[in-house]
Amino acid sequence: xxxxxxxxxxxxxxxxxxxxxxxxxxxxxxxxxxxxxxxxxxxxxxxxxxxxxxxxxxxxxxxxxxxxxxxxxxxxxxxxxxxxxxxxxxxxxxxxxxxxxxxxxxxxxxxxxxxxxxxxxxxxxxxxxxxxxxxxxxxxxxxxxxxxxxxxxxxxxxxxxxxxxxxxxxxxxxxxxxxxxxxxxxxxxxxxxxxxxxxxxxxxxxxxxxxxxxxxxxxxxxxxxxxxxxxxxxxxxxxxxxxxxxxxxxxxxxxxxxxxxxxxxxxxxxxxxxxxxxxxxxxxxxxxxxxxxxxxxxxxxxxxxxxxxxxxxxxxxx
Ligand code: NAD
Numbered sequence: 411x412x413x414x415x416x417x418x419x420x421x422x423x424x425x426x427x428x429x430x431x432x433x434x435x436x437x438x439x440x441x442x443x444x445x446x447x448x449x450x451x452x453x454x455x456x457x458x459x460x461x462x463x464x465x466x467x468x469x470x471x472x473x474x475x476x477x478x479x480x481x482x483x484x485x486x487x488x489x490x491x492x493x494x495x496x497x498x499x500x501x502x503x504x505x506x507x508x509x510x511x512x513x514x515x516x517x518x519x520x521x522x523x524x525x526x527x528x529x530x531x532x533x534x535x536x537x538x539x540x541x542x543x544x545x546x547x548x549x550x551x552x553x554x555x556x557x558x559x560x561x562x563x564x565x566x567x568x569x570x571x572x573x574x575x576x577x578x579x580x581x582x583x584x585x586x587x588x589x590x591x592x593x594x595x596x597x598x599x600x601x602x603x604x605x606x607x608x609x610x611x612x613x614x615x616x617x618x619x620x621x622x623x624x625x626x627x628x629x630x631x632x633x634x635x636x637x638x639x640x641x642x643x644x645x646x647x648x649x650x651x652x653x654x655x656x657x658x659x660x661x662x663x664x665x666x667x668x669x670x671x672x673x674x675x676x677x678x679x680x681x682x683x684x685x686x687x688x689x690x691x692x693x694x695x696x697x698x699x700x701x702x703x704x705x706x707x708x709x710x711x712x713x714x715x716x717x718x719x720x721x722x723x724x725x726x727x728x
Contacts, residue, residue, distance in 0.1 A: 434467020
């Protein structure tokens with residue numbers, strides 16, 4: 411495993427991070443015992459950063475992760491979230507996020523959370539995020555219940571704007587640096603670097619589009635992107651390559667981020683994803699895949715309040 415420092419937090423995090431949303435059955439039902447083995451195997455492989463949220467499986471992922479980490483909590487850096495509780499239930503008030511952290515602590519069976527993040531800030535009012543939610547979370551830092559405070563979301567300009575206006579320790583951006591979309595590199599990374607904010611890249615498999623199984627029904631990307639993902643997976647298979655391996659190698663080679671979060675609930679996926687560490691993608695294969703993807707590269711979709719969308723975003727599943 412390779413470790414990098416997460417911004418000014420000083421935390422040394424594994425470049426493959428454990429995304430726990432599949433433990434909440436976000437990608438379909440899982441075998442919980444296999445999920446437990448996957449978590450333990452990840453720790454044995456040197457993965458030390460675990461990301462979860464109350465939203466994943468409507469608290470199921472936190473409950474399972476808390477159970478699976480029993481006796482191992484001290485071996486990991488634990489990140490969770492506040493503010494998003496269902497597909498269309500958001501509450502970024504100080505009162506809600508403060509009690510939300512207490513509930514997460516109980517479910518995660520711990521007395522502190524290393525990184526607490528405001529979940530999908532594009533669904534909130536930016537002034538409230540800056541002047542109410544973040545101060546409430548910083549107050550929790552003073553109590554020792556959380557160590558660092560971050561924000562997460564899909565549109566990049568709003569994330570960049572918030573870190574330009576106020577103190578934030580970490581940013582999690584998803585689906586914006588992988589084989590389909592690399593716009594994080596120009597729209598967010600330079601600002602994060604300037605402010606010393608720890609940068610986290612999530613969804614290197616574009617939320618399962620870049621796998622043999624393919625995207626789930628709820629995937630928000632336009633049809634052209636999903637269709638292309640099938641064509642690319644088929645072509646890779648014809649070359650004897652698993653598209654997920656190439657996608658992981660590609661994302662992990664981006665060393666401006668501290669960690670890349672990939673969702674896992676199977677031991678075999680932990681193995682494949684860890685195997686991609688330090689392996690450069692085959693240049694010819696990569697060039698061929700990028701040429702196939704080019705017509706739909708950097709296509710982004712609308713997410714959250716319209717005023718928070720990045721320019722050029724198209725309706726979901728259009
Ligand atoms: P992802 O791109 O990591 O894809 C995960 C899916 O791919 C799962 O179905 C998993 O079973 C499958 N998979 C994993 N490794 C595989 C492999 N080697 N071969 C084949 N299939 C494989 O998408 P994600 O899970 O949405 O993102 C990763 C994590 O990042 C999440 O679990 C979550 O913790 C975090 N995240 C946070 C936000 C946010 O805060 N707004 C948004 C998205 C993701």
